[in-house]
Amino acid sequence: MRVDLFDFALPAERIALRPAEPRDAARLLVVDGDGLADRGVRDLPELLEPGDVLVFNDTRVIPAQLVGTRQRGDARVAIEATLHMRAGEDRWLAFLKPGRRVAAGDRLVFGEGGNACLLGALEATVAEKREGGEALLVFDLSGPVLDEAIAAVGHVPLPPYIAARRAEDARDRDDYQTVYAREEGAVAAPTAGLHFTPALFERLAARGVVCVFVTLHVGAGTFLPVKADDTADHRMHAERGQVSAEAAAAINAARAAGRRVVSVGTTSLRLLESAAAEDGTLAAWSGATDIFIVPGYRFRVVDGLMTNFHLPRSTLFMLVSAFSGRERMLAAYRHAIAAGYRFYSYGDASLLWRAAPA
Structure with missing residues (x-):
């Protein structure tokens, strides 16, 4: 139709x-x-x-919106990942923005300087790059420890028609x-x-x-x-x-x-x-x-x-x-x-x- x-x-x-x-x-x-x-x-x-x-x-x-950087050698680019479906204990499918700046094999670091976990920031490798800005991310952490890290550094992924008009806050x-x-x-x-x-x-x-x-x-x-x-x-x-x-x-x-x-x-x-x-x-x-x-x-x-x-x-x-x-x-x-x-x-x-x- x-x-x-x-x-x-x-x-x-x-x-x-x-x-x-x-x-x-x-x-x-x-x-x-x-x-x-x-x-x-x-x-x-x-x-x-x-x-x-x-x-x-x-x-x-879950607070599935992660903000961080893509690291490739000495080059760093701001990146945003919205997790959308779990694919394993240590991996998620995610939409990346800007997706065109990321390639398979890149390292992504989220929550730098925060309290993602005892080891510091939450890190992942881009295992696969897919269409429409989608990628498969494999995190260095796994299972409940990964869940805790995501909860610590993630943001509530408000719908775009709300996020475009106001920022997420504690009420959300x-x-x-x-x-x-x-x-x-x-x-x-x-x-x-x-x-x-x-x-x-x-x-x-x-x-x-x-x-x-x-x-x-x-x-x-x-x-x-x-x-x-x-x-x-x-x-x-x-x-x-x-x-x-x-x-x-x-x-x-x-x-x-x-x-x-x-x-x-x-x-x-x-x-x-x-x-x-x-x-x-x-x-x-x-x-x-x-x-x-x-x-x-x-x-x-x-x-x-x-x-x-x-x-x-x-x-x-x-x-x-x-x-x-x-x-x-x-x-x-x-x-x-x-x-x-x-x-x-x-x-x-x-x-x-x-x-x-x-």
């Missing part, structure tokens, strides 16, 4: 630079076959039925993390989950809504623009995830009983659709997925999707267009812009119900 079919104009003032306070005070636009309804995230329990299943991504964001360490984050490894937050609070979880439980947790480590590829003119020519970067046997059983039981499965975020949805069998059933699953969902995709598991508002021409706006219909989503976004909804990672949310197959 043509990428320009998913374009729309978004005023810059609609981009949220901070989250709502408290988190569940955000607005919620409900999109279904009956039209649009302006609600709030706190209304979510009454919008669901007892026995419905909410599926959350419990990945935890908490704001850009869900209250239920558990499994470390994400470079970007599963942002629909940022709206949930302990009080909202209590009200969902009182309503009889079942909460299930899966893990997909969101990579920096989620922020990459679609440069191709046609969706068929765009390559998604892989992300690693896991569905436990317990989560699979809970979702299968809900579907068998005719209850709805609602993904909190596009990451949970992509993981479930990657793990599902053709008939929509799930089993324990782990691995990497690069699933790219565009209109025409047949959804196998998910009935509803709670998600934030996405960038024009992005893979995520293509996904919600596949889920609820392109024209319906374009109309919903026009309404959201006119009504003052806040967009992107720190913005408001929407609750989408799946469109009937054409």
Whole structure:
């Protein structure tokens, strides 16, 4: 499909630079076959039925943005690396900036003069140079020691549309993390989950809504623009995830009983659709997925999707267009812009119900 079919104009003032306070005070636009309804995230329990299943991504964001230098002989060049997928105990795939100044075999030094570890700075070798500024970095440290060093010198990798307008600060360490984050490894937050609070979880439980947790480590590829003119020519970067046997059983039981499965975020949805069998059933699953969902995709598991508002021409706006219909989503976004909804990672949310197959 043509990428320009998913374009729309978004005023810059609609981009949220901070989250709502408290988190569940955000607005919620409900999109279904009956039209649009302006609600709030706190209304979510009454919008669901007892026995419905909410599926959350419990990945935890790490400070994956590293600033340092490329060292080649006596020559030094400032370099920035955004880790996006772990490839081993001592190695990560990363996007480098400026990528053209780095070659295989170069040494990179991060956190010079800091407290990365007892040995001093955090160092890595560029093992492979790939397309689009991507590289495979092999660090001198490994395992938990490497994780501690990254945590010591790394920065929260704020989305480009926020980072371009303000610097990361101490608030982001908490704001850009869900209250239920558990499994470390994400470079970007599963942002629909940022709206949930302990009080909202209590009200969902009182309503009889079942909460299930899966893990997909969101990579920096989620922020990459679609440069191709046609969706068929765009390559998604892989992300690693896991569905436990317990989560699979809970979702299968809900579907068998005719209850709805609602993904909190596009990451949970992509993981479930990657793990599902053709008939929509799930089993324990782990691995990497690069699933790219565009209109025409047949959804196998998910009935509803709670998600934030996405960038024009992005893979995520293509996904919600596949889920609820392109024209319906374009109309919903026009309404959201006119009504003052806040967009992107720190913005408001929407609750989408799946469109009937054409």
